[in-house]
Amino acid sequence: MKTLFTELRTSLLLMIVLVVLLCGAYPLAVWAGAQALFPGKANGSLLVDKDGVVRGSTLLAQNFSSDRYFQPRSSAAGNGYDATSSGGTNLGPTSQKLSDSVKAAVAAYRTSNGLGSDAPVPADAVTSSGSGLDPHISVANALIQAGRVAKARGLAPDKIRELIAANTEGRDLGILGEPGVNVLRLNVALDRAAPAK
Amino acid sequence: MNNPNAWLQFALYVGALVLITKPLGLYLVQVLDVQGRTWLDRIVKPFERITYRVCGIDPALEQGWVGYTLSLLIFSLVGMLMTYFILRFQDHLPLNPQGLPGLAPHLAFNTAASFTTNTNWQSYTGESTMSYFSQMVALAIHNFMSAASGIAVAAALVRGIARHSARTIGNFWADIVRVTYYVLVPICLVFALFLVSQGIIQNFKPYTTAKTFEAFTIQVPKVDAAGKPVMAADGKTPVMVDQSVDTQTIVQGPVASQIAIKMLGTNGGGYVNANAAHPFENPTPLSNFFQMLSIFAIPSALTYFLGRMVKNQKHGWSVWCAMFAMFACGVLVCWKAESSGNPIHQKLGVSAADGNMEGKEVRFGIFSSALFATITTDASCGAVNAMHDSFTPIGGLVPMFNIETGEVIFGGVGAGLYGMLIFVILAVFIAGLMVGRTPEYLGKKIEAYDVKLVMLVLMVLSATILGFTAWASVTAWGQAGLNNAGPHGFSEMLYAFSSCVGNNGSAFAGLTAAPADGDPHWDTALGIAMLVGRFLMIVPILALAGNLAGKKLIPSSAGTFRTEGFTFIALLIGTVLLVGALTFLPALAVGPIVEHYLMGAGTLF
Known part of the structure; x- marks a missing residue:
């Protein structure tokens, strides 16, 4: 039971960290690079x-x-x-x-x-x-x-x-x-x- | 087939794949070792340390197979629930400039299962269903996590094979964090920017309305004041009215960042409905080439990783060669079928030299479409740059059969290798039976328990595919989803369940899994198929890894079957094809095979 709880806690915390990094920082970094380097193409x-x-x-x-x-x-x-x-x-x-x-x-x-x-x-x-x-x-x-x-x-x-x-x-x-x-x-x-x- | 340029494209692709296999494989060896060193350590190490600290992970603490499996299952469950609830309530969440509503329960379940399991089957039209937030958070997180989990499981199995008298197979948390930080994110950053340079969009603007050059008239259902369609006197057919169209609404959004991981992580879930056929997802032949290369990059490198870890590089390359031989055959058959075209249409006056262009894009042409279709189904990617539903019967049989082999021809990231290793163990077992000796694999006895686990994996998968297909084909809900009649309609169902159990995600896309009347059968059945295909495969494989890790090494002798060289390659291919063919040939015979002969006879449905 204790293991389950620890695993669940780790899962939740890791999910939060990864959401910030992969769903926030990563697309924003690509967006910034794309808008700076290829604005015409990045906008369609x-x-x-x-x-x-x-x-x-x-x-x-x-x-x-x-x-x-x-x-x-x-x-x-x-x-x-x-x-x-x-x-x-x-x-x-x-x-x-x-x-x-x-x-x-x-x-x-x-x-x-x-x-x-x-x-x-x-x-x-x-x-x-x-x-x-x-x-x-x-x-x-x-x-x-x-x-x-x-x-x-x-x-x-x-x-x-x-x-x-x-x-x-x-x-x-x-x-x-x-x-x-x-x-x-x-x-x-x-x-x-x-x-x- | 007499197009020299196509042969050059093929040669270029194979050459590039061979070139990246060793360097990327060596890199993976370092990444999948918590003590490993890479040239990115200076930048990435601090992020890795902070992540461990925040989440309370001790990377040096290795887990046994039960612990490893438990971590994986709980982490997957958390991710799946998160996705389900975001999709249900996206109308209350930010970044939804089009004001799209929340998803129905069965569609949200299907989609959450789909992305968690690396399938990326899409029952919806992306551009008119998903908000930017749903795309970026609910879906994209799984593009990374399902890929990282797949690689982690493959690494755990390889450790189980390489170690002896050991009780642990690695640390799940460290594996997924390191794979994500050192492999997936850095490659995707560069790859996504390259894709933008080719024309893929990356912005957060609302959709653009363009004023087109010529207005044209379409027929739309008439609606009353309440927005309900008006029905004709019979109460069934809607009344149609003319509507003049002089604008085009152009999709926008953060596409490039998502396409990069969609291909590299062999996910395949498109931002828009047409997937990699859409010019915003795959604008040029060059972007197409690198997307194809990125699908096979990690699966191919993992065979090198295998060789290095078990200290038998010839074994790694032998597995690679078996995969390559089946891949090349698939490409040639599919290309031949598509370039021969459709005799029914040719009789109507379509130029025979052009091949079958229905559902294909001019910029890719026949060869790049056939190559892409073979790659995406050899791997568990499922992105499509042409519509497989409109392929010729034999051209469509190739992708379907690729999936039904269990996607072991390079396969999905991680999933391809662990799937192939199941066949390796089966092949070694068969070889042992033939010569009457206890089978051995890399110095370990393969015993009854191991073979039972292997057979469990193979039987669960094929029984699920065939069982669900049989059920769908005799029920009203099953047939209601079809877009084509006759044997092609059966192929649509068989393809759907093969694709979902195999965690591929491509489709004979005429099939409607989320019908307008809200019938939840297809979505639910396919969702269950995806979960079975992923987790009833992973759990026995991790059990196998744990069992192999604990075995003692026995010295090889003159009677040991060598797991490298031509005999082994031939036996491995034979095992894959025999299991695949014997299991699925009867079903394929009533689908694409009979349709091939009917097409030759000019029969229409």
Whole structure:
């Protein structure tokens, strides 16, 4: 009984010490270091326009659906691109629902980008990402969309391809991961190159 | 598989892992010895001394296995109760700028069990459920403590093996304090800052509202003046109305500090729902690489610690090699399955060269997603950078089978090593039976009592997984949680219980364990599964440690089975796979295996 009491006392005291250290001092130390060294990133990589209005985060996808913009991957986060409810469809490989949505997405993608009825469609263009907030699309996907955007904006296709290249994030260290085009940054660059009339 | 870049990534990962194994292993030898010396002594020693003094701990006083176990259980209980009450009453506690309400009892129980047991299964959506205080205190404390406890148990077992004619296996309090102060905190401080440099957030601001470039229309349930959803004439389907959305609410909070320990401590509980798939938790391929490395860092180093402690480094490396061989096979199978993609979708026009991208992020691609999935389930981490539920059947079978081996392929911090040592003892026992001699392990006789403890661990775990899965699959509450039909629905249940008993925490995440109608069955069953998986494993293992420590050394002879080299590695792998395969193959056959053939035939559910 005495042992139990001592053990309980030690547990409680140690828990208090560790809470102060690990739940107080540790995150505060990281916070101080992060705010001093990388303030932009520590606060969400926010994209702020010239009027000081926050327009999004360069790390998070937001919805673009008009022909004038590059379109991100479809999103299963909340009702779509909801950054407080991240997640994927979690539909399995033999899901009827998933198959139906892929079928519809393939048809829509071919129509809006003027592809033939048997042209292969990039997988990332017709599937949802794991987070529902994937900021990137594949380079192949961007190049297919380039024609549509060029036409809608009256810009030269070469100029669009230039912007795609400028907003492509390559593999880290030249090896890690896959290259992706940051849709939000690309669309901002588009607006800058050809402002809305 | 014909992507040379992916092979390079794999080589880089393995190379980095091998490089850190010895230095970190040697460091652990010093940390797990109260007399040990490290280069951090000058900074950390004063904190360590003050902690001992405040808490009344005598670090030099070693405990027998009963005392050690008692300390661990009481400390875990205190932590679990603290978490439970913080979650229940978070609305009355500080640092809750979003004004989030307290959690329901079953969800608070499930979450408290989950974090105490190093599982970090999450029945909730982090960003819309947990206040900053709950994240930082109720959850983060266990990220450190469950990791430290796991390492402590592994160290106690290794001491039991290394010592002879001894009555004690170490001091629990000194073990967890030293592991936390000398290993977890210093590495996390550096790691967290690195993660911020990649784009992970670390602040205490309320969520930011952004004005998006294009407004779009969504359908939401219509609510009446009292905030209740309006139902259609049939009384079941809610009436939907259009709502225009022109803002995006961006999550903020102290994320980086939590992600660092979540990976290093093989916890895996995400700050946000999408876990390491979310750009705020895992922004770049580089952050992804170091997160994967940090999962395996301590488990890999512990094999070196084992070799050093039992004065047989070849034995340590042999265990490492057995783990590595199974890890590499898992990666290759999962990668092959995911890069082959889904023939059903390919028939609809999806490019076959791209593989299965459903639930995956473009920046990671197929290979980094398959590698991450294998690592996180080999270890008891459970963080995910892609949704396992949407993997191809064979791609999803790999993570599930990894968990069902008992997570001994490097495994969780500490848990991987003590789990693997159970198989080592079983392998030695089987080898002894084959040659007709009393089995010996590192100079000690393995006797009936030891083998009974080993079998107790193995049988409790598999019986819990299969028993609960069977129960869930024949009840209404079990099926109500499913997101997929057909064999994939069964896989969701099998994965959930495997993950919880194995203290992994990853999921076929379509499963809803905390349904809107408040049915507590899933949460409660999974919570119990997690507690069984953790503590009914740890207690027999500590008993085994105590028993081994007390044995006398016997000189090795020509008939002694050597616990190093190729024969031993092959026997060890064989034991792990046979136990895993024989126990779980029938269940896997009705889940992912049959689904694989149905996918080939184009069957949909």
